Amino acid sequence: MSRRARLMLFGGSAVGLAIVLVLGLRGLPGFGDYHGVYGRVLSGIGVTERHATDVVTALNFDFRGFDTLGEEFILFGSVLGVVLILREMRDEHEQPSQAEAEEHRFAGPSEALAALAIGLVPGMIALGVYIVVHGQLTPGGGFQGGIVLASGPLAIFLAGGYLRLKLSSPHTLIEIADAVGAAGYALVGLGGLVFVGVFFKNFLPFGIPGHLLSAGQMDIASVAVGFEVNGAFLVAWSEFLDQTILVTRGSGS
């Protein structure tokens, strides 16, 4: 197709798209005008019926807990895929020498970067734990807190190189965290099935709104998701790191 014909095709489709878009956008409700019934009902009963002051967490871990189970396993499955794709191939080999791995520390961190990263690690871990356990009280929850927690070991990598990251989060441990978290979340759902007869129906006392141990199963679900997300991101990152730093092609070296 000549350049002229392509431009004409583009011009025609662009005008068509613009017309459809303008017509569609004209039918939208005004800015900030919300008509959904479901959302209004949920934000009304989040505190009174579930004793959770953060309605988003109540939605994720209670009202639509089953949807979150699917999301959990999307993450779990994608990390499995990453592990599978980035595994050691037949013509590749992992360099066993520690000195070699120590050399590949991204040109070495400057002292300022190392000091900053090390200083950030305790704060990140504390913040991550806080976000995970306060899921039902304040914005955040297992997912957000889990990645903040995973960033802690990553900061160790920035500050001290690859081997210290491996020391602080060995592969077996983070894989177990990933699996235990995913299984734990499914078990919370099964608990509902066993004790009250409905999958993901709350089976724990709701407690007093605003207290750390309140809102029934949400706390446990949040901690389980925290483990899962933390493990999942660490597994994915360390697979990438292994592939980049340790694995070389047999023919190349």
Add this chain to the structure above:
Amino acid sequence: MTILQIAALSAVALAGGAVVAAPDPLRQTMVLGIYGLTLTMLFFVFQAPDVALSEIVVSTVGLPVMILLALRKINEQERQRRDAEGGEDP
């Protein structure tokens, strides 16, 4: 719509354009991180702090790490291929 919301929306539009316009993948990754920060501000001023929290960690830590490591691996392989070709040619 408040001033803050307009500012956040414009920042997202600008940063999104900048991501596309950045020529070099390495720099593009950095700009992508900044784009994530503007998205975080957008979610925050539109009163979705939960999403803002996810976005800030995923876009500034989670994703760039993977892209940077993949870029490094690709560079390494291309260097090896060049070395191999350079060795055979003469």
